[in-house]
Amino acid sequence: MKRIIFLMLLFLGGCDILTTRTPQTPDSASNGFLTPTTPDILLTDLVASFSDANVENYISCFVDQTFLSRAFKFTPTASAFQSYPAFADWTLDGEKQYFTKLKSIITDNTTMSLALTNEVYTPQGDSSQISADYKLTFSSKDSGFPSEYQGSLQFKMLLDKRNHWVIVEWLDIKKESYHSWSELKGRLY
16 A cells, blocks of 8 residues: 555656746737727727737727627729629638638748828717728748739628727728739638
């Protein structure tokens, strides 16, 4: 019996089972995500989701039907709509899939950058519209993959039951001679 107890103590002493491990950092919306109590905070969160390459923060910028009974609507550029059949039935799952793939193709130790300029807000009580020009850049592992996308966008944003602003509609507008955001989404879907 003494021998069994000795072997158990020897085994347990050598395993280091009582030492705490380093916790993993979660990939969640709480990481750097500001509560979108105004439309401009919502856009700040959207821009930060690119520099942080955070899928959950990106998706948190859009309507969640748990808190607002509206479906998300994305209207791509006309040329992208013709080229990519996925846009006929685009949902938030498409947004998540494209962003996840985008995150996977950027080169190591680089970031994505989203810049919104010429922003024009049109507040309408518990809704707001914004028009802006965008420039999205990143370095791809595939040197043949375009790394810059420019155009204009229009967002319709609403307040949900949590009093958070969310994007419910998105219209993408192509600028001549530039790749559009719609092309990026279609290519990565």
